[in-house]
Amino acid sequence: MNVAFIYNDIYRNSLFGENHPITEKRISNVYDLSKIIGFKNVKYYKSSIASVKELSIFHDKDYITALYQAEKKQKVTLENMKKFNIGTTSNPIFKEMYRRHAVATGSLILGSDLILNKKFNYIFSPGSGAHHGKKNKASGFCYFNDIATCILYLKKNNIKKIVYFDMDAHYGDGVMEYFKFSEDILTISIHQKNLWPRNGDYFYEDNFISFPVEEGFNDTKFKDIFEKKIEMKIKQFKPEVAILQMGADCLIDDHMSKLCLTNNSMKFTIEKFKNLSKNIIVMGGGGYNPWITLRAWIYNLATLANEDSKLNLNSKGKDFLKNIKWKKKPKQNWLNEITDLPNIFSL
Numbered sequence: 133m134n135v136a137f138i139y140n141d142i143y144r145n146s147l148f149g150e151n152h153p154i155t156e157k158r159i160s161n162v163y164d165l166s167k168i169i170g171f172k173n174v175k176y177y178k179s180s181i182a183s184v185k186e187l188s189i190f191h192d193k194d195y196i197t198a199l200y201q202a203e204k205k206q207k208v209t210l211e212n213m214k215k216f217n218i219g220t221t222s223n224p225i226f227k228e229m230y231r232r233h234a235v236a237t238g239s240l241i242l243g244s245d246l247i248l249n250k251k252f253n254y255i256f257s258p259g260s261g262a263h264h265g266k267k268n269k270a271s272g273f274c275y276f277n278d279i280a281t282c283i284l285y286l287k288k289n290n291i292k293k294i295v296y297f298d299m300d301a302h303y304g305d306g307v308m309e310y311f312k313f314s315e316d317i318l319t320i321s322i323h324q325k326n327l328w329p330r331n332g333d334y335f336y337e338d339n340f341i342s343f344p345v346e347e348g349f350n351d352t353k354f355k356d357i358f359e360k361k362i363e364m365k366i367k368q369f370k371p372e373v374a375i376l377q378m379g380a381d382c383l384i385d386d387h388m389s390k391l392c393l394t395n396n397s398m399k400f401t402i403e404k405f406k407n408l409s410k411n412i413i414v415m416g417g418g419g420y421n422p423w424i425t426l427r428a429w430i431y432n433l434a435t436l437a438n439e440d441s442k443l444n445l446n447s448k449g450k451d452f453l454k455n456i457k458w459k460k461k462p463k464q465n466w467l468n469e470i471t472d473l474p475n476i477f478s479l
């Protein structure tokens with residue numbers, strides 16, 4: 133099955149700041165390693181930057197203008213800092229702050245167009261997934277909410293039923309709360325209980341499932357919840373498009389959460405969705421350990437493209453993993469294998 137991998141090199145040298153948790157090259161690494169692996173079923177597309185008109189599908193005009201001005205001037209007034217929550221430690225002013233997030237949105241618009249024009253059923257956009265962004269405020273490293281914009285864009289283009297599934301460790305509040313009362317959008321978030329933004333209380337309705345889980349949440353428990361509480365809801369809903377936010381901070385060895393999933397849970401999720409929705413958009417999200425994040429998203433791409441067989445890395449692939457620099461030392465298997473062990477699933 134062919135997959136459109138949508139990318140833009142703006143991510144390569146873009147940094148939120150020296151000490152910011154978002155590591156440099158986390159998106160370009162996925163692109164580069166995928167090229168080394170050489171997937172046959174993956175076609176590459178360059179995303180363009182979303183226009184103001186496209187960003188306005190979800191965001192307020194004065195917020196878009198404020199972000200644009202902040203990038204241009206590389207500073208923000210105290211008034212705008214308070215009003216729009218930019219220029220803070222979490223959402224700093226940096227060189228590509230507007231363009232980077234407008235590109236992440238443009239990527240999902242292009243992905244949507246490829247689905248709408250029946251060119252592809254599977255879209256992969258690791259640079260997208262800013263699930264905390266509000267229509268007039270930045271939040272939790274998210275400036276433009278590319279996901280909410282994409283959902284509204286698909287709706288405008290007559291896609292009636294969309295399922296949003298968010299497995300990032302943090303509650304996907306920017307998307308979940310906005311679409312809470314939309315009958316034609318099924319929103320689902322599984323996240324660590326009481327983790328920031330701390331407002332993802334348990335909720336279990338036909339169109340809205342918010343599932344806080346305890347620390348130590350693992351693959352077995354994930355599989356159990358998915359099969360007993362979620363799969364049937366999606367089946368009944370009959371989505372035309374599934375949007376998967378695959379934030380890798382839910383995985384074991386990511387320091388931003390205490391969830392203990394392995395990347396096999398992500399593979400499991402994508403395989404399930406292949407039987408639940410004709411069209412699937414897989415994106416990134418959180419993920420702060422560069423090896424864990426990269427391996428998970430490469431595994432997602434391989435799963436989507438049905439090319440798991442390509443995951444035995446050659447020396448070039450292993451060297452690529454070895455050359456990643458970070459504040460912590462990698463475990464040996466992070467440098468040699470894409471898939472986490474143990475794999476509890478027999479798919």
Ligand SMILES: [Zn+2]
Pocket residue numbers: 300301302379381417418419
């Ligand atoms: Zn997160």
